[in-house]
Amino acid sequence: MPELGRRTLLTAIGATAAGGLPSAARAAADDRRAGPYEDEVRALLGRMTPEEKLGQLQQLPWAYDLNPGSGSTREVEDAARSGRLGSVLSVFGARTTNALQRLAVEESRLGIPLLFGLDVIHGFWTTFPIPLAQAAAFDPEVARADAEVSAREARSNGVHWTFSPMMDVTREPRWGRVAESNGEDPHLTARYAAAKVKGYQGSDLSARTAVAACAKHFVAYGGAEGGRDYNTVDVSESRLRNLYLPPFKAALDAGAATVMASFNTVSGVPAHGNAHTLTDILKKEWGFDGTVVSDWSGVQELIAHGFAEDGADAARLALNAGVDMEMTSTNLRTHGGLLLREGKISRRRIDDAVARVLRLKYALGLFDDPYVDEAAALTAPSAQSRRAARAAASRSMVLLKNDDGILPLSGTLGSLALVGPFADTTDLLGTWVVPASAERFPAVRILDAVRRAAPDTKVTYARGVGPDGDDTSGIGAAVAAARAADLTVVVVGEPAALSGEAAARADITLPGAQEKLIAAIAEAGRPFVVVLVNGRPLTIGSWLDKAPAVLEAWHPGIEAGHAVADVLFGAVNPGGKLPVSFPRTVGQLPVHYNHESTGRPYAADNKYTSKYLDLPPTPQFPFGHGLGYTTFALGAPRLSRASVSARALRQGDTVEVSVSVRNSGGRPGDEVVQLYVRDVAASIAQPVRRLRGFRRVTLDAGAATTVRFRLAAEDLGFWTNDPAGTFRVEEGTFKLYVGTSSTADAELTLDVT
Numbered sequence: 216m217p218e219l220g221r222r223t224l225l226t227a228i229g230a231t232a233a234g235g236l237p238s239a240a241r242a243a244a245d246d247r248r249a250g251p252y253e254d255e256v257r258a259l260l261g262r263m264t265p266e267e268k269l270g271q272l273q274q275l276p277w278a279y280d281l282n283p284g285s286g287s288t289r290e291v292e293d294a295a296r297s298g299r300l301g302s303v304l305s306v307f308g309a310r311t312t313n314a315l316q317r318l319a320v321e322e323s324r325l326g327i328p329l330l331f332g333l334d335v336i337h338g339f340w341t342t343f344p345i346p347l348a349q350a351a352a353f354d355p356e357v358a359r360a361d362a363e364v365s366a367r368e369a370r371s372n373g374v375h376w377t378f379s380p381m382m383d384v385t386r387e388p389r390w391g392r393v394a395e396s397n398g399e400d401p402h403l404t405a406r407y408a409a410a411k412v413k414g415y416q417g418s419d420l421s422a423r424t425a426v427a428a429c430a431k432h433f434v435a436y437g438g439a440e441g442g443r444d445y446n447t448v449d450v451s452e453s454r455l456r457n458l459y460l461p462p463f464k465a466a467l468d469a470g471a472a473t474v475m476a477s478f479n480t481v482s483g484v485p486a487h488g489n490a491h492t493l494t495d496i497l498k499k500e501w502g503f504d505g506t507v508v509s510d511w512s513g514v515q516e517l518i519a520h521g522f523a524e525d526g527a528d529a530a531r532l533a534l535n536a537g538v539d540m541e542m543t544s545t546n547l548r549t550h551g552g553l554l555l556r557e558g559k560i561s562r563r564r565i566d567d568a569v570a571r572v573l574r575l576k577y578a579l580g581l582f583d584d585p586y587v588d589e590a591a592a593l594t595a596p597s598a599q600s601r602r603a604a605r606a607a608a609s610r611s612m613v614l615l616k617n618d619d620g621i622l623p624l625s626g627t628l629g630s631l632a633l634v635g636p637f638a639d640t641t642d643l644l645g646t647w648v649v650p651a652s653a654e655r656f657p658a659v660r661i662l663d664a665v666r667r668a669a670p671d672t673k674v675t676y677a678r679g680v681g682p683d684g685d686d687t688s689g690i691g692a693a694v695a696a697a698r699a700a701d702l703t704v705v706v707v708g709e710p711a712a713l714s715g716e717a718a719a720r721a722d723i724t725l726p727g728a729q730e731k732l733i734a735a736i737a738e739a740g741r742p743f744v745v746v747l748v749n750g751r752p753l754t755i756g757s758w759l760d761k762a763p764a765v766l767e768a769w770h771p772g773i774e775a776g777h778a779v780a781d782v783l784f785g786a787v788n789p790g791g792k793l794p795v796s797f798p799r800t801v802g803q804l805p806v807h808y809n810h811e812s813t814g815r816p817y818a819a820d821n822k823y824t825s826k827y828l829d830l831p832p833t834p835q836f837p838f839g840h841g842l843g844y845t846t847f848a849l850g851a852p853r854l855s856r857a858s859v860s861a862r863a864l865r866q867g868d869t870v871e872v873s874v875s876v877r878n879s880g881g882r883p884g885d886e887v888v889q890l891y892v893r894d895v896a897a898s899i900a901q902p903v904r905r906l907r908g909f910r911r912v913t914l915d916a917g918a919a920t921t922v923r924f925r926l927a928a929e930d931l932g933f934w935t936n937d938p939a940g941t942f943r944v945e946e947g948t949f950k951l952y953v954g955t956s957s958t959a960d961a962e963l964t965l966d967v968t
Contacts, residue, residue: 250504252577256570262325265562268569269551270299271327272534274508274542277306277315291315298323299548301540301572302330302376302508307649309592312373316585328576328585332376335426336395336647337361339368340656341596341773343604345645345714345750346381346407348611348769350397350794351841353887354911355410357607362414364600367424371593375579376427378475380411382462383432386807388798389442391718394646394750394770396437398794399807399838401458402906405465412469420472421580423587430466432477432510434492435459442804443719445478453899455481455492456934464501472575473506476513476538485520487513488529491938493537500940506571508540509533515544526550531559539568596656601774608771608778613791614842615765622744622764623785623844624702630673631665632700634693635707635732636682637748638662645750645770646715656773661706661746664776668784675700679735682710683727690728690735697736703743704783705736705762711770714750723801724754737761746779752797755835767793785844790885790911792841792956796834803830808838808957809902839889839906839956845880845916849888849961852953858966861944864928870965872926874953876912877919887911888922891952891959892930897945899935904957926951931967 260268275291294300295318306312312331319329337343343361358380369377381395382404397404408430415428435455439446450459463474474497477486486492487509497503514533515526523529530546531554541547554560576582596604614622624631637643641657666674679693680686697703707729713720724730736743737758744764747753748771759765766789771778781787798806815824817832826832855871876888890908894901908924932944944967951963 250574252574255577255582256573259325259327259573260566260569263569265552265555265565267298267325268565269548270294270297271301271569271572272540272551272565273300273545273548274302274304274332274540275300276543277303292318295319295329296322298325298327300329302332304332304542305334306331307333307369307372307374309371309373309587309589313586313589320585327573328581330375330572330576330579330581331373332378333369333374333649334379334647335365335369335374335377335649336379336381337365337645338604338652338772339365339372339374339649340593340652341365341368341600341604342644342648342652342656342658344608344611344772345394345770347394347396347398347750347794348771349607350403350407351613351767351769351791352607352610352911353403353792353794353909354610355406357610358407358411359414360603360607362411363417363424364603366415366417366426368593368600370423370426371587371591373587374426375581376429376473377415378429378431379415380408380428380466381431382408382466383437383477384458384462385437386805387437387439387442388723388752388795389719389721389801389804390437390439391444391646391714391720391751392436392716393752393795394714399796400794400809400906401461403794403909404462408462408466409469412466412471416470416472420578421583427472427575427579428466429473429475429508430463430471431475433463433474433486433497433507434477435481436477436479439479444717448479449482452936452938453934456940460496467501467503471505472578473508474503475508475510478510478513478516480520485517485522487538488517488522488532488536490536495938496940498537504571504574506539506575507537509538509542511542512544514538514541514546527554530554534560534564534568539571596773604772605774605778605781608774609781609787609789611769611771611791612778612782612789613767613793613840614789615767615836615840616759616762617842618763620844621742622766622783624669624783626669626672626784628669628672628701630675630700631669632696632703633662633665633674633676633706634679634696634703634736635705636678636680636729637708638704638706639676639678642682642710643748643770643775644772645711646718648711658771658773659776661776661779664780665704665783668780668786679732680728682729685728687728687731690732693732694735694739697739697741697743700741703736703741704746705733705743706746706748707733708748709750709753711750714770720751721801723751724756730756730758733758733762744783746783748775752795754798754800759835767791788844788882788884790841790843790887792839792887793836794838796838797836799830799835803827803834806834809905811900812903837957839887839958841887841956843884843886845878845882845884847884847886847914847955848877848879849954850875850877852951852961852963854951854963854965857964858968860968861946864931864944864967867927869925869927872908872924872951872953872963873921874961875919875921876914878914878916881916883913883915885911885913886955889954889956889959890924891957892926893950893952894931894933894945895948895950897933897947898943899933901933904952906957926965
């Protein structure tokens with residue numbers, strides 16, 4: 216495993232039930248606080264009035280297409296001139312940000328520059344696949360590529376700060392923000408979080424190609440009850456630390472400059488007022504010295520939670536819990552002076568929050584040069600960025616089914632029909648796209664790309680049905696097109712508006728009459744394949760048995776059509792895997808691979824075990840599943856040794872697992888080798904499997920390689936329910952599983968003595 220992971224682990228093992236930071240973590244935190252800008256920060260704090268300090272803790276929203284002086288932005292402009300504003304969100308454009316920045320730098324008393332933030336989630340001008348799709352690549356370099364392109368485009372347009380990556384582990388496909396997540400596994404999510412942070416920030420935040428990353432949402436937002444956005448999360452300390460926190464720790468170890476609090480409660484305490492998570496864990500235990508920003512009106516919403524009595528109480532609770540900057544609502548700026556005079560908040564805490572904001576501005580180089588070069592602003596995707604987005608999209612697609620090798624399609628097909636509501640549409644970008652980008656740079660249509668990929672094939676198109684609604688009047692034309700063609704591609708899925716924030720769905724089948732379209736095409740009796748474009752796992756009904764092949768394309772981004780065509784015609788051999796389980800029905804939820812066992816685990820022939828009477832216990836498609844156009848053979852996995860002492864693991868020792876993998880098919884392709892761990896017996900019940908290693912390999916036909924994984928204490932241990940943080944590596948037997956999905960059955964036994 217990487218050295219970074221071992222360092223993280225040693226810190227974790229050093230935490231004791233008595234609380235406080237291990238000595239190494241304390242020293243690291245002290246080093247960061249004594250960073251390169253500390254003298255400047257302290258000097259500036261000494262010159263600031265209380266009102267100016269509270270102003271640095273305020274972030275106000277802009278309205279994308281407005282310019283300074285428009286009248287409707289007067290509140291922001293006046294706050295900038297008076298030095299009572301620290302940041303503006305939802306603003307971009309070199310000319311706009313420069314004009315706004317001049318108000319703060321040239322007209323306020325101290326000339327402190329503003330931070331400009333924007334939701335750059337999976338692209339700025341160049342829209343990459345949604346994050347859930349990127350996770351399906353099982354290749355963190357996909358996320359890094361997205362972040363590097365996004366940072367370069369955004370920073371040139373005046374953006375300093377992106378509210379990404381979202382690393383909320385979730386087992387809830389009804390939750391619309393599953394599209395913005397990396398799925399159900401903390402290890403996969405942690406690897407992606409680190410890669411995206413490094414892509415955004417690079418090696419120097421002040422570089423004109425870097426933006427500050429924001430690890431969000433802290434914490435456990437993905438556990439929202441019923442999959443309803445903003446809803447309650449009730450979670451034990453052990454699940455908090457083993458499931459939800461690891462990706463955040465990985466992001467901070469990668470250097471994430473900021474963290475955003477989450478909307479949900481955590482075991483009854485709203486995250487914006489949760490001192491245990493924001494201060495005890497994040498700032499003290501982990502030594503985080505960056506900025507904690509609220510989510511949109513998250514401080515104000517402490518009142519609606521029934522946690523705060525009024526705005527002043529909300530400001531007091533949020534600041535004392537660990538929030539450093541308030542987004543959109545203005546309780547800290549409005550009530551902070553009175554709270555300070557009444558002793559309800561301290562000058563020391565205010566200075567700490569302001570120092571965190573100022574450090575970020577210094578690190579971004581804003582005090583040296585607060586403006587951007589308007590002539591150098593990137594105004595469109597480059598050919599290179601489009602190639603990167605196309606590669607990412609095709610690399611993220613998952614072949615769910617491919618009976619009789621119907622895919623890939625031949626470029627010499629005589630005729631091909633494309634039907635379905637998403638075959639000839641640009642609604643393929645997905646959730647959280649910069650509005651100006653969606654308007655100016657829409658997705659490539661699948662119909663156009665297929666015609667380009669197969670110029671000698673007669674391609675016909677019939678919509679059949681809409682993306683929603685009950686109108687089936689167009690199905691007849693679609694069936695006629697299918698009967699007249701050698702093969703039909705049915706493109707169905709979800710509109711982008713049905714996933715993302717505030718887009719929970721109780722029914723996660725295909726919307727509208729789309730399933731009726733598939734059934735009608737199947738009854739036509741001609742070969743067909745189904746392409747899914749969606750932002751979440753779907754419940755795939757009876758049509759699955761009728762469809763010879765199903766390709767999960769997700770919402771693929773700006774190069775959607777080309778990427779789909781690349782996979783359909785075999786220019787790219789699909790190698791993606793599912794980062795989240797696909798349930799059979801919503802009544803089965805939650806269903807995920809890394810569940811704990813029960814005292815009565817499922818047994819098909821015993822009614823009195825954990826089961827449904829009317830449904831198998833397994834998902835429709837399991838985590839890690841994905842096919843390709845070639846086949847792979849894995850050899851018997853090997854352990855470097857059969858036993859290791861717990862003491863040696865705690866001191867940094869590791870065990871190697873190796874397995875040979877060979878492309879046994881007739882064409883080049885990709886395979887994702889996966890390693891899972893099970894602690895057979897522990898003092899706290901452990902998941903039946905935990906992903907602890909994965910590697911995507913590309914091999915020519917007949918070629919072979921050996922994949923090696925390192926298991927360390929962090930892979931074999933777990934966090935207890937001690938709120939002060941206790942990590943434990945226990946003696947006992949561990950089962951290791953190696954394969955190509957979470958159902959891998961090649962097994963090894965490791966004894967920890």
